[in-house]
C-alpha cells in the first residue's frame with residue numbers, strides 16, 4: 219500500500235500533511251517515506267528467506283544519507299558505482315563487507331579505497347579492468363574479491379537508454395568471452411574469484427528477460443565448475459520495474475519465487491541490486507504552482523520544480539503521476555502542461571494533465587524517489603531542492619536546499635591582468 223494517501227481532503231506522506239512539509243521546508247522538495255523504503259527492502263529480503271542471500275540497494279537510485287541510513291539499519295547491502303557512492307555508504311553507516319562495486323570505469327584510486335575498507339566484491343566489467351585491479355591489489359599486498367559482470371545478450375525490452383544487457387551495450391563482458399576472462403582471473407595472484415553477475419536493464423515490467431539471463435548465467439557457472447573455477451555467489455543485478463502509470467510488473471515475491479525454482483539444489487549465495495523497486499514509490503517531488511499561463515494552443519502551469527530537479531520526463535519521455543496536494547473544486551478542470559522555468563522546450567514534468575489549478579497550489583509528482591534528486595543539476599543556476607524523510611508523524615530534513623552562494627563555491631575570477 220502506498221504511504222502517500224489522501225486524508226481529510228489532503229495528500230499525506232505517512233501521517234504528515236504535505237502542505238505542512240511545504241510550509242516548513244519550502245518547495246520544490248523531495249519527500250520520502252521511511253516506512254515505504256523499509257517495506258520495499260524487506261519485501262526483497264523476506265522473499266529470499268531460507269536462501270543464502272544479500273539484497274544490495276543500488277545507491278545510484280537514491281544516495282541521500284538518510285535513505286542509505288534507513289537501509290543500513292535494516293542490514294542492507296549496497297551496490298555502488300563510484301568512490302563517491304562508497305563514501306556515502308560509509309558515512310551512512312553501511313557495512314563495507316556488504317558492498318559490491320559495479321561500474322565500467324573504476325579508477326586505481328577508487329579500487330585502492332575499496333580494497334582498504336574491505337568491500338565484498340568488485341564486479342569487473344572488462345579484461346583491462348581485471349589487470350588494473352590485479353595491479354592495485356598487488357601494490358597493497360591484498361587479494362581482491364572478484365566477480366565478472368557478464369553481458370548475457372538478452373533484450374530487456376525497456377527504454378533503449380536504460381537497457382544494458384545487449385551485445386551492443388557498453389556494459390559487462392560478452393558472455394562468449396567470459397570463460398576466457400575467468401581463466402585469466404584465476405591465474406592472477408592477487409585476485410580471488412568469488413562470484414558472477416549481470417544486470418540487463420532497468421524498469422523491466424516482465425521478468426522473462428531476467429529469467430532468461432539467469433538461465434544463461436547458470437550455464438556459465440556450470441562451465442566454470444567443469445574447469446575447476448568455483449563461483450560462490452550469483453548476482454542478478456536490479457532492474458525490476460515499478461508502476462508509474464498502468465504497468466504491471468511482477469512483485470519482488472513473484473519474481474524471486476521463479477528465481478528460487480531455477481536455482482533449487484545449487485550451492486549458491488544469491489545477490490540482487492534493486493534500486494528503483496526499493497525507492498521509486500517511496501518518494502514524491504513536492505512542487506508549487508508559480509504562475510498560470512493559458513494560451514490559445516496550450517495551457518501552461520509554470521511550477522517551481524523543473525527538469526533540473528527531475529529529468530526523467532525530459533530524458534526518457536517518462537510519464538510521472540502528478541496529483542494536487544489539496545484537490546479543489548472552485549475552478550474548472552482544464553488540460554495543463556506542467557512546465558518548469560528553464561529555457562528549454564523539453565522542460566516539462568507532465569503534459570495534458572486534467573487538473574483544477576490556481577496559483578500557489580501544491581502538486582506532488584509521484585514515484586519520484588528513484589532517479590530523482592540524484593539526477594538533479596544546477597542548470598540555469600538553480601539551487602537543488604531539499605530532501606525530507608517522513609517517519610510516522612514526524613519529518614526530518616535529510617538535505618537542506620542549496621543556497622545560491624553554494625552554486626559558485628569553488629569557482630574563481632581570472633587573475634589580475
Ligand SMILES: Cc1ncc(COP(=O)(O)O)c(C=O)c1O
Pocket residue numbers: 276279297320321382417419420421455456457458491492493494495
Ligand atoms: C549495475 C546495476 N545494478 C543495479 C542497478 C539498479 O537498477 P534498478 O534501479 O533498475 O533496480 C543498475 C541500474 O540500472 C545498474 O546499472
Ligand SMILES: N[C@@H](CCCC[NH3+])C(=O)O
Pocket residue numbers: 278380420421530534588589
Ligand atoms: N535513470 C534511469 C535509470 C538508470 C538505470 C541505471 N543503470 C531512469 O530514471 O529510469
